[in-house]
Amino acid sequence: MNTDPKYSPWSLLPAPEPRTVSPPDNYFYDKVAKHLIRDVVRIMMNGLAIDLEKVSELEDEIDKTLEQVNKTLSNNKYVKEFIKQRNKAIIEAYKQDRKAKLKQPKDFIKPFRYNDITHRSYFMHIYAQKQGIIEPTDTLPTGVPKWSAKLVKKLAITRPILQRLLTGDLQESHSIVKEAMELLAKHKCDIYNKKYLKEIENPVNLPKKYELKPFNPNSPDDKHGLLTGLLGLESGKLTDAYIKWEKECKKAEQLGKSCPDPPKNKYSWGRKQLEPLLNLTTDENVKEILQALIDFAFGSKIKSAFIPAFYKYTVDGRLYGSLKIFGAKSLISGIYK
Secondary structure, X not given: OOOOOOOOHHHHOOOOOHHHOOOOOOHHHHHHHHHHHHHHHHHHHHOEEOOHHHHHHHHHXXXXXXXXXXXXXXXXXXXXXXXXXXXXXXXXXXHHHHHHXXXXXXXXXXXXOOOOXXXXXXXXXXXXXXXXXXXXXXXXXXXXXXXXXXXXXXXXXXXXXXXXXXXOOOOOOOHHHHHHHHHHHHHHHHHHHHHHHHXXXXXXXXXXXXXOOOOOOOOHHHHHHHHHHHOOOOXXXXXXXXHHHHHHHHHHHHOOOOOXXXXXXXXOOOHHHHHHHHHOXXXXXXXXXXXXXXXXXXXXXXXXXXXXXXXXXXXXXXXXXXOOOOOOHHHHXXXXX
């Protein structure tokens, strides 16, 4: 490997866009990579001096920044309105989910079984009301008087219909049988629906799927809902899902088919999309939101990516890392295309 000590890859700057040039196969190695190997090895061997106390101080400052971001957003009037609307929609979706679980009495209709104490009790309840017969004080869980076979036998001596009840000779089409089973189905339906009706009337302790949460600056859905849904802002960068949907729509139109439903989010809201809007709006509340989201983007990146690496790869006051001197695959492939 021959290198010229007077040569530096800096001399290649400003570099043209890779797509506008067609360098030879060894261009990147000959002009950039091999001239950096010596310094890269030195850094790899010696590491970089780092003060972990300063890292700890930085972490504290980042935590304060992120805490302030959440405080700022939670007090912003537009964020409050967004959360109010979102929570209302979540609760309504929860109610619709509960309503979808409700059943009708017909869902609980079962064939009549003469030797089933519940079926017999419902038959006797209807019969006793029609005949003015005093009913037992013991009741089924549904509140209907409980009729044992022994009690029915006492009355059956002079009542042929009850004799037929005890021997199972009554037809499903018998009016009292039908009325009894319809009443039982209604009672079972009421018991089944009671829980869901209560949840619809008083939606508390919502399941995780419908949990009401504060605004999350890390959530693409929350950012899109606030910035685009509520404030009507456009980022200029479409989400991958939306780009895919546009292609699917175009293909569907060519085939004479209907377009599929669009994805939830049209725009992507990263830091690069937030920063230009700061100079375009005069609404201080909007500026406050944008600045808070930008601060979060910076802070969360440092918090999640850099701080842990400082602690993990610092040994005896020096930070060691794993460096790819040839860059990312996407960069290299871009250069040689």
